[in-house]
Amino acid sequence: MTRDDLNALLPFYANGTLEGAELAALETALAADGDLRAELAALRAIRDTMQSEEVQSPGDLGLARLMRDVTAEASPETAPPAASDNVVPLTRLRLWQVAAALVLAVGLGLNLLPDAGRRAPQIDAAMSDSPAPAAVPGFALASGGIADFTVIFAPDATEAAIRALLLEAGVEITGGPSALGLYGLGLLESGTDDAARGVLAASEIIDDLQ
Amino acid sequence: MDSDHKFLMTRIAGGDKQALAALYRALERPVYRFIVSRLNDPHEANDILHDVFMDVWRSAGRFEGRSKVQTWIFGIAYRKSIDAMRKRGRMDLTDETVEMVDDSPDAVTCLAAGQEAEHVRHCLETLKDDHKSAITLAFYQDMTYGEIAEVAGVPEGTIKTRIFHAKKLLLRCLSGRVERGVAR
Numbered sequence: 001m002t003r004d005d006l007n008a009l010l011p012f013y014a015n016g017t018l019e020g021a022e023l024a025a026l027e028t029a030l031a032a033d034g035d036l037r038a039e040l041a042a043l044r045a046i047r048d049t050m051q052s053e054e055v056q057s058p059g060d061l062g063l064a065r066l067m068r069d070v071t072a073e074a075s076p077e078t079a080p081p082a083a084s085d086n087v088v089p090l091t092r093l094r095l096w097q098v099a100a101a102l103v104l105a106v107g108l109g110l111n112l113l114p115d116a117g118r119r120a121p122q123i124d125a126a127m128s129d130s131p132a133p134a135a136v137p138g139f140a141l142a143s144g145g146i147a148d149f150t151v152i153f154a155p156d157a158t159e160a161a162i163r164a165l166l167l168e169a170g171v172e173i174t175g176g177p178s179a180l181g182l183y184g185l186g187l188l189e190s191g192t193d194d195a196a197r198g199v200l201a202a203s204e205i206i207d208d209l210q
Numbered sequence: 211m212d213s214d215h216k217f218l219m220t221r222i223a224g225g226d227k228q229a230l231a232a233l234y235r236a237l238e239r240p241v242y243r244f245i246v247s248r249l250n251d252p253h254e255a256n257d258i259l260h261d262v263f264m265d266v267w268r269s270a271g272r273f274e275g276r277s278k279v280q281t282w283i284f285g286i287a288y289r290k291s292i293d294a295m296r297k298r299g300r301m302d303l304t305d306e307t308v309e310m311v312d313d314s315p316d317a318v319t320c321l322a323a324g325q326e327a328e329h330v331r332h333c334l335e336t337l338k339d340d341h342k343s344a345i346t347l348a349f350y351q352d353m354t355y356g357e358i359a360e361v362a363g364v365p366e367g368t369i370k371t372r373i374f375h376a377k378k379l380l381l382r383c384l385s386g387r388v389e390r391g392v393a394r
Contacts, residue, residue, distance in 0.1 A: 005370075007377075011348045011377055012355055012373075042384070043377065046380065046384070047348075047349040049330045051350065053331075055246065057243070057259075058238070058259060058260075059239075062234070062242075063231055063234050065260055067231065070230065
């Protein structure tokens with residue numbers, strides 16, 4: 001086995017997957033070669049660094065979407081309508097936006113059935129991309145409902161900041177985001193219109209409030 | 211672990227959605243991490259992850275159990291990522307190695323000097339896709355070179371070559387950043 005061969009195996013020694021004759025050959029080489037040992041130390045450090053990196057995966061939101069589509073595929077008659085050209089697909093929204101909607105829907109006991117009669121018109125565009133939540137029990141997203149306010153969150157607003165603001169204002173996300181990034185907010189039972197509007201208007205993470 | 215996954219695959223092939231959910235929970239994070247490391251676009255990676263598990267749902271009956279479930283699923287993710295990159299016109303189709311400007315020997319010092327994650331992330335991004343994928347599967351997923359070869363659909367020797375070059379370039383890049391005192 002050449003030195004290049006051994007060198008190519010070094011990452012697999014670092015990740016602990018090398019076995020048999022290759023493992024034995026590499027251990028022999030490592031015992032005799034300081035440069036190889038130094039390289040191994042560097043590779044282990046790189047591996048440790050890579051493995052310690054946190055990744056924000058879709059998690060339960062992705063699972064909800066998967067279950068929705070699997071259910072729709074299994075029952076063609078319940079498949080969601082095709083998205084129109086002027087609608088931003090739910091799947092391409094920023095993750096925190098969807099996460100905020102889901103967290104609030106679950107945490108605040110949102111009524112997931114849309115009320116078309118009182119829904120803000122700007123929110124309608126986003127609705128057409130979502131299936132009827134009741135069609136997939138346990139995997140629904142908050143995508144429709146009563147909107148007392150329509151807002152646009154600042155692009156750099158975090159999910160945590162949005163959640164804190166909504167709780168402070170006594171409102172919940174009832175729809176959106178639309179293609180323009182508009183969200184519908186509805187008052188909770190404990191909230192009042194004036195108080196909520198004041199809190200929302202004063203917030204730095206609200207770019208627009210209607 | 212793999213026997214659990216294979217059991218779930220059998221259930222999925224029989225139309226068990228809860229088994230699909232269990233498999234998703236088990237593998238979603240590493241598969242997503244692999245995809246996003248290749249595409250560097252969380253939104254697109256989100257869509258591809260979804261497509262991967264839709265394929266698992268549709269194709270579970272064709273899984274013959276000759277490989278690990280994880281390897282099979284990573285193979286799907288690998289091919290879908292390539293498709294996505296081709297659509298973007300961002301695909302390197304050869305195994306030619308591009309030599310890096312960064313060049314000095316002390317990568318260990320670099321990693322001991324702080325900001326390791328930033329340095330590693332930067333240097334990974336300088337690698338061409340084939341090299342980055344091989345290193346990612348070796349170091350994020352702790353796969354054997356045989357498993358990586360199966361995921362990528364190439365001979366084991368090709369993976370060893372890719373790893374050899376990727377490692378060399380990665381270490382050079384890291385060392386070069388330290389020598390130049392690059393903070394980010």
